[in-house]
Amino acid sequence: MITFWTYPECSPYSLELLTEGVEVAVKAFLQGPLASSNMSDAIRPILPTISPYTSATYTLISDNSLPTTTCILEDDDSDNAIVDWVLLELRDATDNTQIVATRSALLQRDGDVVDVDGKSAVRFDGLSAGNYYVVVRHRNHLGVMTAFTIWLE
Numbered sequence: 309m310i311t312f313w314t315y316p317e318c319s320p321y322s323l324e325l326l327t328e329g330v331e332v333a334v335k336a337f338l339q340g341p342l343a344s345s346n347m348s349d350a351i352r353p354i355l356p357t358i359s360p361y362t363s364a365t366y367t368l369i370s371d372n373s374l375p376t377t378t379c380i381l382e383d384d385d386s387d388n389a390i391v392d393w394v395l396l397e398l399r400d401a402t403d404n405t406q407i408v409a410t411r412s413a414l415l416q417r418d419g420d421v422v423d424v425d426g427k428s429a430v431r432f433d434g435l436s437a438g439n440y441y442v443v444v445r446h447r448n449h450l451g452v453m454t455a456f457t458i459w460l461e
């Protein structure tokens with residue numbers, strides 16, 4: 309599978325990787341910052357460039373150390389401005405208590421959960437296509453899990 313990572317606003321480069329993995333396109337809204345149809349990005353200026361989800365308080369299975377950039381966090385792109393970090397978990401299709409993979413990701417004002425480039429669907433490298441439960445967690449909100457498995461590739 310081919311993955312493109314681009315950071316057009318900050319540092320214009322792209323990197324092509326040949327890796328196996330699955331992508332997750334999730335939409336979520338946090339009740340705290342929710343205002344009408346979008347969320348407030350009021351805390352965006354103070355968000356860290358590294359994930360706040362650490363192994364001290366969360367079960368982290370996959371590489372969780374990918375940082376974003378201050379440029380992405382400073383980008384006031386209306387509906388796509390970053391609201392906060394979230395933690396995505398993929399769980400086993402036959403036992404949803406078993407976490408298969410984790411990734412920190414960014415939440416946009418319009419609810420899109422995106423990768424650390426601020427735009428792309430979140431990618432879990434090294435996983436085979438298949439059915440997974442998808443969980444979205446946030447440090448100040450209750451986590452949510454899909455009611456059924458979702459086919460990811």
Ligand SMILES: [Ca+2]
Pocket residue numbers: 387388416418419420
């Ligand atoms: Ca969006």
